[in-house]
Amino acid sequence: MTRLDPAVRRALARIGFYTFIAAITAFFALPMLWLVSAPFDATPGLTPSWPDFSLKNFRALRDNPYALRSLWNSVLIAGGSAVLAVVCGALAAYSLSRVRIPGRDGLLYVLLLLSSIVTGTAAMVPIFLLMFQLNLIDSRAGVVLVLTGGLLPAAIFILKDFMDATPRSYEESARVFGASPLQILRHIVVPIVRPGLATIAVWAVVNVWGNFLIPFILLLNPDKQPAAVVMRTFYTEGGQPNLALISTFSLAYSVPVVVMYLFVNRRYGFRFHGGIKS
Amino acid sequence: MADLTLTGLSKVYPGGVRAVDDLDLSVVDGEFFALLGPSGCGKTTLLRTIAGLETPTTGRLSIGDRDVTGLSPGRRDVAMVFQDYALFPHMTVQDNIAYPLRIRGVGRAQRHDQAAQTAAGLSLSTLLERRPAELSGGQQQRAALARAIVSRPALFLFDEPLSNLDARLRLEARTFLKRLQRDLGVTTVFVTHDQAEALALADRIAVMEAGRIRQLGTPKQVFHRPANLFVASFIGSTPMNLLPGTVAGESVRIPGGAVRIPAAARGLVTDGDEVVFGVRPEYLTLSGEPAGGAIAGTVAIVEDLGTASLVSVEVGDVTVAVTVPEGAEPDIGADGWLTPAPGRALLYRAGAGDLIAAPAADAPAEPAAAP
Amino acid sequence: MATATSPPPDLAVAPEPEPPATRRAAPTDVAGLGRGRAVAFVAPALALIAAFLVFPAVWTLYLGLTNYRLTGKAAKAPELVGVDNYTNALSDGRFHNALGLTLLFVFGSAIIGQTILGFTLAWTLRTARGWVRGLVEALVLLAWILPSSVVAFLWIAFLDRDSGTLNAILGTSGKAWLVNHPMASLIVFNTWHGTAFSLLLFGAALRTVPPSQLEAARLVGASTFALLRDVVFPHVRGHLLTNTLLISLWTFNDFTPYLITAGGPERHSETLPVYIYNTAIFDGQLGYGAAISLLMLLINLVIAMFYLRLLRERR
Numbered sequence: 001m002t003r004l005d006p007a008v009r010r011a012l013a014r015i016g017f018y019t020f021i022a023a024i025t026a027f028f029a030l031p032m033l034w035l036v037s038a039p040f041d042a043t044p045g046l047t048p049s050w051p052d053f054s055l056k057n058f059r060a061l062r063d064n065p066y067a068l069r070s071l072w073n074s075v076l077i078a079g080g081s082a083v084l085a086v087v088c089g090a091l092a093a094y095s096l097s098r099v100r101i102p103g104r105d106g107l108l109y110v111l112l113l114l115s116s117i118v119t120g121t122a123a124m125v126p127i128f129l130l131m132f133q134l135n136l137i138d139s140r141a142g143v144v145l146v147l148t149g150g151l152l153p154a155a156i157f158i159l160k161d162f163m164d165a166t167p168r169s170y171e172e173s174a175r176v177f178g179a180s181p182l183q184i185l186r187h188i189v190v191p192i193v194r195p196g197l198a199t200i201a202v203w204a205v206v207n208v209w210g211n212f213l214i215p216f217i218l219l220l221n222p223d224k225q226p227a228a229v230v231m232r233t234f235y236t237e238g239g240q241p242n243l244a245l246i247s248t249f250s251l252a253y254s255v256p257v258v259v260m261y262l263f264v265n266r267r268y269g270f271r272f273h274g275g276i277k278s
Numbered sequence: 279m280a281d282l283t284l285t286g287l288s289k290v291y292p293g294g295v296r297a298v299d300d301l302d303l304s305v306v307d308g309e310f311f312a313l314l315g316p317s318g319c320g321k322t323t324l325l326r327t328i329a330g331l332e333t334p335t336t337g338r339l340s341i342g343d344r345d346v347t348g349l350s351p352g353r354r355d356v357a358m359v360f361q362d363y364a365l366f367p368h369m370t371v372q373d374n375i376a377y378p379l380r381i382r383g384v385g386r387a388q389r390h391d392q393a394a395q396t397a398a399g400l401s402l403s404t405l406l407e408r409r410p411a412e413l414s415g416g417q418q419q420r421a422a423l424a425r426a427i428v429s430r431p432a433l434f435l436f437d438e439p440l441s442n443l444d445a446r447l448r449l450e451a452r453t454f455l456k457r458l459q460r461d462l463g464v465t466t467v468f469v470t471h472d473q474a475e476a477l478a479l480a481d482r483i484a485v486m487e488a489g490r491i492r493q494l495g496t497p498k499q500v501f502h503r504p505a506n507l508f509v510a511s512f513i514g515s516t517p518m519n520l521l522p523g524t525v526a527g528e529s530v531r532i533p534g535g536a537v538r539i540p541a542a543a544r545g546l547v548t549d550g551d552e553v554v555f556g557v558r559p560e561y562l563t564l565s566g567e568p569a570g571g572a573i574a575g576t577v578a579i580v581e582d583l584g585t586a587s588l589v590s591v592e593v594g595d596v597t598v599a600v601t602v603p604e605g606a607e608p609d610i611g612a613d614g615w616l617t618p619a620p621g622r623a624l625l626y627r628a629g630a631g632d633l634i635a636a637p638a639a640d641a642p643a644e645p646a647a648a649p
Numbered sequence: 650m651a652t653a654t655s656p657p658p659d660l661a662v663a664p665e666p667e668p669p670a671t672r673r674a675a676p677t678d679v680a681g682l683g684r685g686r687a688v689a690f691v692a693p694a695l696a697l698i699a700a701f702l703v704f705p706a707v708w709t710l711y712l713g714l715t716n717y718r719l720t721g722k723a724a725k726a727p728e729l730v731g732v733d734n735y736t737n738a739l740s741d742g743r744f745h746n747a748l749g750l751t752l753l754f755v756f757g758s759a760i761i762g763q764t765i766l767g768f769t770l771a772w773t774l775r776t777a778r779g780w781v782r783g784l785v786e787a788l789v790l791l792a793w794i795l796p797s798s799v800v801a802f803l804w805i806a807f808l809d810r811d812s813g814t815l816n817a818i819l820g821t822s823g824k825a826w827l828v829n830h831p832m833a834s835l836i837v838f839n840t841w842h843g844t845a846f847s848l849l850l851f852g853a854a855l856r857t858v859p860p861s862q863l864e865a866a867r868l869v870g871a872s873t874f875a876l877l878r879d880v881v882f883p884h885v886r887g888h889l890l891t892n893t894l895l896i897s898l899w900t901f902n903d904f905t906p907y908l909i910t911a912g913g914p915e916r917h918s919e920t921l922p923v924y925i926y927n928t929a930i931f932d933g934q935l936g937y938g939a940a941i942s943l944l945m946l947l948i949n950l951v952i953a954m955f956y957l958r959l960l961r962e963r964r
Contacts, residue, residue: 020773021781028788028841030814031807035799046812088694095690100677109957111698116953118702119902121922122945125929125938126705126712149701152694171679173364176329177378177429178352184680187377191368210796213904217930231798232908235805250799261794331679350681 035254038247045243057244064242066222067249070230073140074209074253077226080144082204085151086197092152093159094189098168108157115153120213128217138220146218147208155200162196202264209257227253280342280355280432280465281307282328287337289323289489297323298334299489305467305482310459312480313469316512320489321469322437328467329358329435341432352381357426358435361442363418365410371421372397372406378429396428397421400458415443416451427462434459436468440475452478473513477501485509503624507554507631510624516559516588519598521573522628525551530625533594534573537618542635543625552628559599561622564589564608565615572615573598577608591616706946712939719933727936734940744941746916747924751901753832754839754920759900762840764893767847771855772877786848793845801908804838831910831918838909839900847892854888855881887963894956898949921945 033048039058041051061067096104120127127146128137136142170192174184190197212228219225222233231249235241282305289298297320305311313321326332328339330351339347346354357378365374372393373380379389397403400420410418419439426434439455440448456479459466470476476483477497485493485500485508493505504510510518523532525547530537532555539547547553568574575593586601591614600616608614625634678687713734717727738744770789774782792800807814808826816822826834858881866880882889904922906912912919912927919927925945929938 017773017777021777021785024770025785025788028785028792030818031800031803031841032788032791032795033814034803034806035795046806046809047814047817084697088697091690092694095682095687098678098680099682099684099687101684101687101691113950113953113957114698114702114706116898116956117946117949118706119949121902121904121925122942122949123702123705123709124925125935125942126708127701128930129712129717129935130701130705130708145697146701149697152698153702156694167362167364168679169360169362169364170366172331172351173358173360174366174377174381175679175681176331176351176356176358177425178381180352181680181682181686183381188366189680192366206794210798212797212908217926228796228798231796231802235802236911246802250802254795254799257796258791258794 034247035250038243039251041247044247057248060242060245061248061252064245064249066225066230066233067245069223070225070227071252073224074226074228077140077143077147077215078205078208080141081147081151081208082201084144084148085155085204086201088148089152089155089159089200090193090197093156093163094185096156097160097163098171108160111153112157115150118150120150120211124213124217127214131218137218138224140219140224143215143218146214147211151204151207155204158203159193159196159200162193166192199264202260206257206260206264209260281305281309282433282465282467283338283340284324284328285338287324287327287339288335289320289327289332290335296489298327301337301489301491303484303491303494305465307465308463309465309481310456310479311465311467312476312483313467313486314471314473314476314480314483314512315486316471318488319486321471321486323489324486325358325435325437325467325469328433329356330354354433355431356433356435357429357431359419359422359426359437359439361438363410363422363442365413365418365421365425367410370407370409371402371413374410374421375402375424375428377425382429392428393424396424399427400424416447419443419451423458431464434464434466434468436466438470439468440470441472448475455479474515477513485512502622503633503635504556505633507556507626510556510626514558516599516601518556518558519562520626521555521593521596521598523553523555525549525553530555532573533596534575534598534616536571537573537623538571540623540625540635541621546634546636547625553634554626554628554631556624556626557618557622559588559601561619562598562600562616563619564591564600564602564606565617566608566612567615569615569617572617574613574615577610577612577614580607580610582607589614709939709943709946712936713943715936715939717936717939719935730936734937737937738940738944743916743919743924747919747921750832750917750919751921754835754903754906755897755900757832757836758839758843759896760893762836763844763847763896764889766840766844767892768851768889770844770848771851772881774852775855789845789848792841793843797842797905798908800838800842801905804834804841804909808834827910828914831914835906835909835918835920839903839905842905843896843900846896850888850892851885854885858884887959891956891959891963894952894959898952898956901948901952902945 034046037048037051038044040053040055041049042054042056043052044057095101096108101107131137131139131142131146134142136145166189170188171184174188179187210228212232215226216229216232219229222230227249231246231253234246234249282303284301284303287298287301287303288296290296299320301324313324315321323332327334330346330349334347337347338345341354341356365371366377369377372390375397376384376389376393379392384392394403394406397406400423402417402420402424405413405417405421410421413421419442440451443451452475468479477500480497482494482496483500484491487508493500493509495503495505500509500513504513504518507520511520521532523530525531525539526536526549528539530539530553537555565572573591573593575591575598577589578592578597579590581588581590583601585604587604587607589600589602589608591598591600593616598616600614602608626632627634682690714729714731715727716730716733718724770785774785777785795803805827806812808816810816810823810825810828813826815826816824862880863876866876871879902922903920904926906918906920907923907926910918912923921941922945925938925941928934928941
C-alpha cells in the first residue's frame with residue numbers, strides 16, 4: 001500500500017477525530033435532549049423536538065398530589081442522612097485520627113471492605129426483614145438510618161484523611177494554654193474542618209438523592225416516598241404516561257443534584273469518585 | 279518566673295526507642311536555655327515533655343517549687359510557641375492573642391484590651407483584625423509570641439523559633455528574641471538544631487545526642503572546651519579539625535608532623551595512647567615558611583568567605599582546614615605550615631571521645647554533663 | 650446503602666500502615682480526649698454500621714438456611730431447611746438465567762463497554778481543544794449524575810417503538826428494542842450511564858504518563874498503536890485492572906435494569922438484583938432470597954478483596 005502524503009494522512013486523522021467526537025456527542029446528548037425540551041413544550045411527545053414554548057406543563061407538578069410532596073421527602077431523607085452521616089462520621093473520624101485506638105488500621109480496612117460488599121442489592125433481603133421486625137417499615141427515619149449506615153464507612157474514611165492532614169499543633173497549642181478537650185473541639189477543630197464537613201454533607205446528599213432501591217422496598221405509602229420512587233410510578237402506571245408531569249418532574253428532580261455535584265466537583269475534584277488521588 | 283528542674287527523666291517509646299535517656303537538668307530562673315542537637319536527638323521530645331504533651335516514662339519534673347510531673351499541659355503555667363506558630367487560622371490576630379485569657383474565663387472586653395496592649399509591645403497594633411494567613415512570617419512569629427506572653431507564664435518553651443523564617447529575617451528575629459527575653463525576664467527553654475543560633479541566643483546550652491546530654495555549659499564553654507568529640511564536631515560554623523594521632527613523649531604524632539601536647543592535657547596521657555587532636559580552623563595560622571611544632575602540608579583548595587578565606591591543606595591523607603585573613607590567600611599547590619594557637623588546641627581520647635583535661639576553673643558548678 | 654445505583658466514593662484511599670518511628674511517633678490524643686471519650690466518639694457510627702451493614706450481612710447466613718416467608722405459616726414459624734435453598738437455586742433454571750444475564754451485563758457494559766469507551770475518550774480528548782473537551786466531558790458526566798429514575802425514563806422514551814428518537818434516526822419505526830433486544834439495550838444503556846467514571850479515571854491516569862516518554866517514542870517514529878502498547882499501557886495497566894474490578898463490582902450490584910425493563914419481557918432481562926427482588930420481596934420467599942443474597946455477598950467479597958489487594962500493591 002502506498003504511503004499517503006503526510007498532509008493527507010493528517011487531514012484524514014482530523015476528519016476521523018471529529019467524526020468520532022461528533023458521534024460520541026450525539027450518543028450522549030440525544031437521550032438527554034428530551035429532558036431539556038419536553039418540560040417547556042406545550043405539546044410534549046416522546047421525541048424531543050423544538051419546543052412550542054410554554055410553561056404550563058409545570059402546573060402538572062402542582063396538580064399531582066404526590067409530585068411536590070415526594071420532592072420534599074427526597075429533601076428530608078437526603079438531608080437527614082447527610083446530617084447523621086456528618087455528625088457520626090466526624091466524631092468517629094476525629095477520634096480515629098487523633099487517638100491511637102488498638103486495631104485502628106485494621107478497623108478502617110474492614111469498614112472499607114464492608115461498604116463495598118454490603119450493597120443495597122446484596123442486603124435488600126436482610127434489611128427488609130430487619131426493618132420489618134423493628135417495625136420501621138414505611139418509616140422515612142428508617143430509610144435514613146439504613147442509608148446512613150451505608151454512607152458512614154466512606155464518610156469516616158474521607159473525613160479521617162481530612163483530619164490527618166490538619167496539623168495537630170493547633171490543638172496542642174490550645175491544650176498548653178489550658179483548654180479542655182471539649183473547648184478544643186468547639187473553638188479549634190470544628191471551625192477548621194468545617195469545609196470538609198460541608199463537602200461530605202453535599203456528597204451524602206448527592207448519593208442519597210438518586211437512591212431508588214432502599215426507599216422502594218421500605219416505604220409503602222406514596223405520601224412518604226421520595227422522588228426516585230414516585231417518579232417510577234408516573235411512567236409505569238397503566239394508560240398513557242402524563243408527559244407533562246414526567247418531564248417537569250424529571251427536571252425538577254434532576255436540577256438540584258446537578259448543581260450540588262458541580263459544587264462538590266469544584267471543591268474536591270475527582271477525589272470523590274474513587275480512583276486516583278491527585 | 280521560675281526555675282525548672284528535671285530529675286532522672288526518661289521517655290521510652292513502645293519498641294524500645296529511648297527518646298530521652300535518664301536526664302538531669304536544672305534551668306535557672308530567668309535563664310535563656312537552649313536544647314541543641316541534630317534531628318532525632320530527643321530535644322523536641324524533651325521540650326514536649328516539659329510542656330506536658332508527652333508523659334515521661336520515669337523521672338520527675340518541677341517548675342518553681344511545684345512538682346508538675348503528673349499535671350496536664352494546661353495546668354503547668356507554661357506557654358509554648360510551636361515551630362509552625364499554630365496561630366488559629368479562623369481567628370483574627372486579636373482573638374488569637376487573647377485566646378489564653380479566654381480559656382481562663384476573662385471577659386471579652388478585658389481580654390481584648392490586654393491582647394491589644396501586648397500586641398502594641400510587639401508592633402502588631404495595626405494587624406489585630408487580620409487573619410494569620412494575611413501576615414508575613416515575621417509578623418506571625420510576633421503574634422505567636424504575643425499569645426505566649428499574654429498568659430504571663432512561669433516558663434516559655436520555643437520549638438525551633440527561627441527555622442520558619444527566611445535566612446535574612448532570621449538574624450533580625452534572633453536579636454529581637456534575645457532582647458525580648460531579657461526585657462521580660464521569663465525563664466525560656468528553646469529547641470534548635472542550629473548551633474550558631476544556640477551560641478548567639480542562649481545563656482546556657484545543653485548539647486544532646488540520642489536522648490542524652492553530651493555537654494552542659496555556657497556558649498563560651500561549649501565552644502572553647504567541647505567535652506567530647508561529638509560536641510567538638512557539632513559546634514562551630516566551620517567544623518573543627520579532628521586529627522587522629524598517637525602520644526609520643528611531649529608530642530602527639532599526627533599525619534604531617536608532631537604537635538605539642540596541649541597544656542591542659544599534660545600529665546594525663548602516656549606514651550602510645552591513641553588520641554585525637556582537635557583545633558578549629560580559626561585557631562590555626564598558615565605560613566609559607568617551615569615552623570617548629572607545625573603541621574606540614576600542601577594547599578589544595580581556597581574558598582573565599584568574604585573577609586577571610588577557608589583553605590584546605592592536604593596533610594598526608596587527611597585534610598586540615600584553616601582560615602586566613604583576606605589578603606593572605608595562598609597559592610594552590612604551595613607548601614604550607616600550620617601552627618595551632620597556644621591554648622586553643624584540645625586533645626581527646628580516641629574511641630571514647632572524652633576531652634583529656636583536668637576540670638577547668640571555669641567549669642559549671644551544676645552537675646556535670648552526663649557521660 | 651452504599652447505593653447500588655451510585656458509585657461508592659474513594660475506595661482508592663486504602664489505609665496506609667504507620668511509618669516506622671525513625672524519631673518520635675506522631676503525637677496522639679492532642680486534645681486530651683482520653684480513651685473513654687475516644688471510644689464514645691466512635692460508638693454512634695459503629696453502632697449504625699453494625700446494625701445496618703454488619704448485622705444484615707451476617708444474618709443472611711442464617712436466613713439463607715430457613716424457609717422464611719412474608720406471609721403464611723413460614724412467616725410465623727420459620728424452619729431451618731439447611732442447604733435446601735442452595736440446592737434449589739442451583740437446579741433452578743431461573744437462577745441460572747439470572748446469573749448468566751448478569752455476567753453478560755457486567756461483561757458487556759462494564760468490562761467491554763465502559764472501559765473501552767472511557768479509555769478511548771480519555772485518549773482522544775487529550776489532544777482536543779479546550780471547549781470540545783469540556784463539552785464532551787460535561788455530557789458524559791451529566792449522563793452519570795442524573796438520577797437513575799430519570800435516565801431510566803429517558804431511555805424508555807429514547808427506545809420507544811413508535812416515537813422513540815432512536816427509531817426516528819435509524820428509520821426503523823416499529824422496532825421495540827426493549828422487548829426484542831432487552832439485554833442489548835441494557836448493555837448500551839449502562840455503557841452510556843457509567844462511562845464517566847472510566848473517563849475520569851483514565852484521564853487522570855494518562856496525565857501521569859510522562860510526556861517526555863511519549864515524545865521520545867514519537868521521535869523514533871512509533872505509530873499510535875506502538876505508543877499505546879509500549880509507553881501508555883505499562884503506566885496505566887494497574888489502573889486498568891483496578892478500574893475494571895471496581896466498575897464490575899458496581900455493575901454486578903446495579904438495580905437500574907429494574908427501572909427500565911423490570912426483568913421482562915418474560916425474564917429475558919432479569920439480572921440477579923432484579924431476580925432477588927422478584928423472588929424475595931415480590932414473591933415473598935425471603936429465605937430463598939437470602940440464600941441468593943449470600944451468593945451475591947460472597948461474589949462481592951471476592952471482587953472487593955481482589956481490588957483492595959491490588960490497590961495496596963500499587964502503592
